[in-house]
Amino acid sequence: xxxxxxxxxxxxxxxxxxxxxxxxxxxxxxxxxxxxxxxxxxxxxxxxxxxxxxxxxxxxxxxxxxxxxxxxxxxxxxxxxxxxxxxxxxxxxxxxxxxxxxxxxxxxxxxxxxxxxxxxxxxxxxxxxxxxxxxxxxxxxxxxxxxxxxxxxxxxxxxxxxxxxxxxxxxxxxxxxxxxxxxxxxxxxxxxxxxxxxxxxxxxxxxxxxxxxxxxxxxxxxxxxxxxxxxxxxxxxxxxxxxxxxxxxxxxxxxxxxxxxxxxxxxxxxxxxxxxxxxxxxxxxxxxxxxxxxxxxxxxxxxxxxxxxxxxxxxxxxxxxxxxxxxxxxxxxxxxxxxxxxxx
Numbered sequence: 001x002x003x004x005x006x007x008x009x010x011x012x013x014x015x016x017x018x019x020x021x022x023x024x025x026x027x028x029x030x031x032x033x034x035x036x037x038x039x040x041x042x043x044x045x046x047x048x049x050x051x052x053x054x055x056x057x058x059x060x061x062x063x064x065x066x067x068x069x070x071x072x073x074x075x076x077x078x079x080x081x082x083x084x085x086x087x088x089x090x091x092x093x094x095x096x097x098x099x100x101x102x103x104x105x106x107x108x109x110x111x112x113x114x115x116x117x118x119x120x121x122x123x124x125x126x127x128x129x130x131x132x133x134x135x136x137x138x139x140x141x142x143x144x145x146x147x148x149x150x151x152x153x154x155x156x157x158x159x160x161x162x163x164x165x166x167x168x169x170x171x172x173x174x175x176x177x178x179x180x181x182x183x184x185x186x187x188x189x190x191x192x193x194x195x196x197x198x199x200x201x202x203x204x205x206x207x208x209x210x211x212x213x214x215x216x217x218x219x220x221x222x223x224x225x226x227x228x229x230x231x232x233x234x235x236x237x238x239x240x241x242x243x244x245x246x247x248x249x250x251x252x253x254x255x256x257x258x259x260x261x262x263x264x265x266x267x268x269x270x271x272x273x274x275x276x277x278x279x280x281x282x283x284x285x286x287x288x289x290x291x292x293x294x295x296x297x298x299x300x301x302x303x304x305x306x307x308x309x310x311x312x313x314x315x316x317x318x319x320x321x322x323x324x325x326x327x328x329x330x331x332x333x334x335x336x337x338x339x340x341x342x343x344x
Contacts, residue, residue, distance in 0.1 A: 050305055054085060067319050192227040194228040195214075200238075236270040
């Protein structure tokens with residue numbers, strides 16, 4: 001039987017709406033599924049954000065470190081860009097009283113700043129991992145008792161020390177560094193552990209051998225391996241001695257990433273000591289040199305997991321304020337603005 005035209009139009013409209021509704025529901029389900037799948041990836045990307053570590057010059061009984069807490073308004077933007085503030089464990093012991101550190105550690109926690117230390121693992125004064133650890137542990141216990149859960153330690157060049165200072169073979173360096181890490185893992189299981197080694201005084205191939213040998217030894221001992229690997233690059237040698245290059249540093253970064261080992265790079269004024277001898281250094285040298293290093297490594301598409309701005313050369317002479325020319329905090333602020341693509 002023929003239906004009236006107006007009823008046929010209604011049926012056609014209902015059918016059309018039904019199709020549109022099904023299409024909308026399908027789209028909604030698809031978008032929801034995509035969002036659900038994207039969430040872990042976004043979380044993973046967030047975790048991959050590079051860290052910024054800073055360690056100010058240690059001269060004048062720790063004046064620069066002290067100023068960071070006594071004049072907090074003078075480095076607000078810089079602080080917002082920094083994740084980790086670190087210092088050598090020996091300087092914590094030499095320079096500051098308990099009451100000072102207790103107050104500063106509480107302030108750092110309010111700011112969301114993690115505290116870390118640079119430490120010895122094999123040194124002339126402690127030629128085994130056990131001797132170094134036993135000498136350092138009382139000071140670490142002191143710092144913990146003052147309210148600071150230490151975020152990380154980074155070992156100060158154990159391979160270089162064995163090769164050049166105490167004249168021990170590389171296998172000795174592997175074993176004693178592993179022994180040291182095992183003791184730290186046992187007594188301070190929450191702390192991350194990294195290693196600093198130098199380049200180009202230690203060749204690229206030796207860095208790779210060292211990482212693989214140390215991680216293998218730790219695995220054999222049933223001890224968790226390194227949490228990050230840090231490179232101290234004397235990049236003035238690239239120019240003065242034609243020795244080493246940023247391309248090799250990038251290769252080490254890629255190697256570490258292939259092993260899921262975060263790669264950490266120190267930015268510092270490598271040429272300052274020589275420029276000072278040549279009477280060419282001034283207050284601007286620290287700032288211009290870390291920016292020069294930043295540009296050079298960026299040109300190789302280098303992107304470390306940790307950007308570490310550290311001075312052990314008594315420069316620059318001033319730490320604050322971040323708005324003044326050539327201060328340490330100004331150099332950190334401007335470096336982060338330029339090279340660290342994501343904020344805190």
